[in-house]
Amino acid sequence: MKASIKDVAREANVSMSTVSRVMNKNYPVKEETKIRVEKAVEKLNFSPNILARSLICQNTKTIGILVPSIDNFFFPTVIKAIEYELKINGYSIYLCDTGNNATEEIKYVKSLMGRQVDGIIVIDPKTENMKNGFYEAASKDVPLVSINGYNDNINCNFVLNDEASGARQAMLYLLELGHKNIIFVRGKESYSYDIKENVYNEFMEENKLNYHKNIINIGEGNSYETVDGTMNIMRKELENLQTPIAIFACNDLMALGVLNACKIMNFNVPKDVSIIGFDNICISNMVEPKITTVDQNMYLLGESASKMLLQLIENKNHEVCRLKLKTQLIIRNSCSNI
């Protein structure tokens, strides 16, 4: 049986309110008494009932985290940062895996509100729930921060990556290496791929490379199957291409698929084919050759969102915040000059 505050009081031979004072550190208690209570707490393995305290204090010291899939290369690092940052501030986190499903997202947010969370962080929310006003409405009821996601004219708190600037860095790097024949590899519908494709189109136009424009859509772009899916499509594409070429892939999973296709087709990376990815997931640094990519600040994203949320809680949710993080080109071994 779990020990109660009564058991601790009996063990330490003090009153229950003395135990409470020691636990909450809110009233002075004689050092000798304090030690006796602490020993009793230790001996009986007592933990105070945070639940009962929550009802009285009107805060639960809990935060809900929504994520499209915990089983992914990108999100675990974001969550690790959130968990750490919130823990050191006395909060526990509820983890909710929405399976990238808009209806599940709504259900989870409502369930979290029912659990009286002090705030919510939603990672990569579904575009439709941003556009239909669900998150704007929820943000009025509870402090809520969105990490990435659709944000044009949306009145929510955001921590965002500057993906457009990252895409431009990648393109500029390839151009500086002398590449003109630059192929763009993306997945099916996603706000993030659209941003990058816009940059690609603008960049090719600005540099008068329109005749080289080549956009390849590999379908499902963010699952474990993406690597093989990209490889299969790129094998066929590579048959008809004149090397040297450069390939800018919308994420590292696609970049890895391109790399594998090159291996099978006996193209040398980076001599024949230069490859640049996006995200800087750990795997891009674990293969041979290591993949040049654009760092998405996964840890910093989580940390910044947590800090923003804590500030919103502190300020009673009386402001709307937006923070855009810079991306950074990570040069490794998958690109070379012509």
Added chain:
Amino acid sequence: MKASIKDVAREANVSMSTVSRVMNKNYPVKEETKIRVEKAVEKLNFSPNILARSLICQNTKTIGILVPSIDNFFFPTVIKAIEYELKINGYSIYLCDTGNNATEEIKYVKSLMGRQVDGIIVIDPKTENMKNGFYEAASKDVPLVSINGYNDNINCNFVLNDEASGARQAMLYLLELGHKNIIFVRGKESYSYDIKENVYNEFMEENKLNYHKNIINIGEGNSYETVDGTMNIMRKELENLQTPIAIFACNDLMALGVLNACKIMNFNVPKDVSIIGFDNICISNMVEPKITTVDQNMYLLGESASKMLLQLIENKNHEVCRLKLKTQLIIRNSCSNI
């Protein structure tokens, strides 16, 4: 402002107890009234206060999950399974990242008890907290299931992988391919590596291959740096080895490190060097050649632990359970016969 049950009652023009009946579905209510209440709930975005209900019902419908690191190839899949299985049974999960630290583990368990969780699942607990009796004591206070971890004569509930049998399958496979010169690659202290090393030693002895025994310890075995760490050590080792050889690595990160070393040294995998890993993390299926490995049932581990925990909660924690899951050899392209 969040809507209260009072607001809903006013909106639907019914009493608060009628709203409560509709929400809890515990008393019959006229269909027409039910629809009116549901509309009001929808309109006001009302969520019932689960917290208050928890204090009355003596259960919180929350489960705590402890994990050495969420930012890892192995654990996210386990957690995904747990989250899903518990969600469909009406539970929310608290996620706790212990940073693989024994003191943090204890702190988290105490904090979870303070939050009155209905149960705890601990993934890969620290051996010292098993040996010093901490988990045995905690298991008496709250339903608790451990996934893997030290378990010799420990009176806790366990879901385990049969790692010994998996290691034997791997060794047998290499032997059947004609390999005698089999090198064992492990990391520094870990109960899991010890189990596999025992099997390796026994197997080499049984098959009179003692003169080929070669155990290489690559140090830190379970971090993102493991791949490069293993590669650096194996590059030097490969210089002095007569191919063809086979390498049995304790996990897929080490196996990948060996694969990269072979690439750099221009050894062909699998013709010169056969490599077999362990775990079947997704990355083993994403590189070229794809790595033959032993599947650890990551999803099934999480699912089984959740089901066991739910049963313990149902049965008031009146039993001690132990479940050992079979491992399975996954044959891909990194091993060949001599």
